[in-house]
Amino acid sequence: MGIVDDYLPSVFIDAIEIGLVVLGIVIVVGIVNPYLLIIGAIVFVIFYLLRIVYLATSVDIKRLEGVTRSPVFTHMNLSLQGLATIRAFGEQEALKNTFDNLQDVHSSAWFMFLASSHTFGFLLDTICVIYICVVTFNFILCENTGSVGSDVGLAITQALAMTEILQWGMRQWCEVENQMTSVERIVEYTQIDNETDHQTRLCIPDKTWPDAGAIEFKNVNMRYDKNLPYVLNDLNFVINPEEKIGIVGRTGAGKSSIISALFQLVPTEGEILIDNQNIDTVLFQHLRSKISIIPQEPVLFSDTLRKNLDPFNNYDDSVLWNALEEVELKGVVSDLPDGLLTKMSEGGSNFSVGQRQLVCLARAIVRKNKILLMDEATANVDPKTDSLIQTTIRRKFNTCTVLTIAHRLQTIIDSDKVLVMDAGTLREFDSPYLLLENKGIFYEMVQQTGTAIADNLYQTAKNAYMKKMKSD
CATH class of the missing domain: 1.20.1560.10 (ABC transporter type 1, transmembrane domain)
Structure with a gap:
């Protein structure tokens, strides 16, 4: 250009x-x-x-x-x-x-x-x-x-x-x-064809949809081109409302492809249901507005901070300030001369990597969606910011369904369940503690972290499982 x-x-x-x-x-x-x-x-x-x-x-x-x-x-x-x-x-x-x-x-x-x-x-x-x-x-x-x-x-x-x-x-x-x-x-x-809603995508669910956050994959297959092999092969699993799910697997296992399937970025075969609604019938814009995501690389616009938090001006300033306070950025933004109207450089380069990720988290808090996706969101941030993000998610999204893709097993070891992917296929799906007890693929991944870390991960998974059993 x-x-x-x-x-x-x-x-x-x-x-x-x-x-x-x-x-x-x-x-x-x-x-x-x-x-x-x-x-x-x-x-x-x-x-x-x-x-x-x-x-x-x-x-x-x-x-x-x-x-x-x-x-x-x-x-x-x-x-x-x-x-x-x-x-x-x-x-x-x-x-x-x-x-x-x-x-x-x-x-x-x-x-x-x-x-x-x-x-x-x-x-x-x-x-x-x-x-x-x-x-x-x-x-x-x-x-x-x-x-x-x-x-x-x-x-x-x-x-x-x-x-x-x-x-x-x-x-x-x-x-x-x-x-x-x-x-x-x-x-x-x-001249590239625009992404248009197919004639079957005529459904606009109720404003409260999804009100629970249940997700179900039924015989889902996906590939990025008709001449390429499938990256997701016959996926079948159910995620209950408010469950916190960790998704793990080696590079190319199909972890991020699950997110692409949920956002319908690529045509899929089979059915994906959110609160019993087949998302293949939901208008793209409506579907994607109901799912929040915190990506690995923070996506920020070259516009004001307010526009980055609320692109469509749907919320009052008070809501945005509350979201910034939740991620401990209120003080930083308040000290800026223009406050919420501060201009963001291209890619948010006038903020640190950690701060940019916190802005993305604040944006998710503002939307108040029942489903949150995290694509290795803490992979490039310092331990302090990582801890803040994890704490905030547990507090603000405790009634939401959260799917977390992570390379660091410490991030998802206390999840309700772990979904283990390998070559586009679902290999294991259960509580982290039960997967460790079964000594399968997830157990091998934990053992590869070293004896000391593996023991710590095992104990954390066990404590989280016992705590959940008592609460149930």
């Missing part, structure tokens, strides 16, 4: 201005000697043919340069994000070698683009010099044309000036063509 908004208009204006100037020069020279219009037409045809050849090459080279540039930036960003891990495992040299290889590929494409540009410029200059020579010698050899000396001088000086601007004009013209690929990509995005 930056190219289309800023760069492309200036290049386009340059190309038009220089094109008009060159046209004026050819007309001036032609007025002095009409026969030179024929030479001008021939030169224009040659320029146009060169442009066609150059564009056919440069556009592909530019596209290749863009394709080879993206891995360099991606590698750089990932390396910066994982510096601690890279240094911990001593993989600096391996990352350097990978970067060098990626940069070599990109540099070869970039220098190829420069070489084609320089060759194009050299050919343009050569043709301009030939044109000037033809104009000059025409007046020398054809003395009986009746041209006034001043007119001849004007024609020659204008022809000389053309060499200074023509190469730049042709480059700008070609640059317009090259950068139009950005416009093509935008047009492609505008």
Whole structure:
């Protein structure tokens, strides 16, 4: 978008201005000697043919340069994000070698683009010099044309000036063509089919739905594309109202895909029921407004803090202040000059990672939905913020159904139940204590944390289970 908004208009204006100037020069020279219009037409045809050849090459080279540039930036960003891990495992040299290889590929494409540009410029200059020579010698050899000396001088000086601007004009013209690929990509995005509610999605449940928060998966299968394998395979489970469920599994096990299925981000097979209502019949907007989520990476808008907490202006300021107080951000926001109207930078960069996550938690508190999803929400925060988030969730969402995806087993060990995923399949689903007693997959995951931590997790799970049994 930056190219289309800023760069492309200036290049386009340059190309038009220089094109008009060159046209004026050819007309001036032609007025002095009409026969030179024929030479001008021939030169224009040659320029146009060169442009066609150059564009056919440069556009592909530019596209290749863009394709080879993206891995360099991606590698750089990932390396910066994982510096601690890279240094911990001593993989600096391996990352350097990978970067060098990626940069070599990109540099070869970039220098190829420069070489084609320089060759194009050299050919343009050569043709301009030939044109000037033809104009000059025409007046020398054809003395009986009746041209006034001043007119001849004007024609020659204008022809000389053309060499200074023509190469730049042709480059700008070609640059317009090259950068139009950005416009093509935008047009492609505008032609993508919008997510529309299918004819079966006509149901708008009662305003209180869901009033309990029960979730049931019936023979649910899901894949991200019809040509890809299933990421969820025949899932069947029931989550009772107000239950706190931990979802665990290795990378790629299908944990986050369960969230995608609940939000209907991807078409699913089978049935997903929320309070006995098949969500496949509920309007997308209504369904998604009834489920709160705290993602691993906090999602904040480049707008005021108030807009981030209440995007649709449905709540009073007092409700927002109460939510901020619940997550211990009221004091921080009160000290800001603009309070709730404080502008959030892109991605909320003017707040710390922990504070951004707390803002997301406050947003969930404001919505007061009966279902809360947490996608490894405490993976990137400090222990103090982690403890605050867990405490707040236990207090404010004790009557809600909470699904928590976590790599750290300490986060979900005291949950009512743990759902163990493996390769898109449900392997285990029961109380953490009972799963540890059965010594299955969850037991192995706990043992991999080390003897001391495993013993502590076992004791925590046992205490939570006994406490629940007594309360029941």
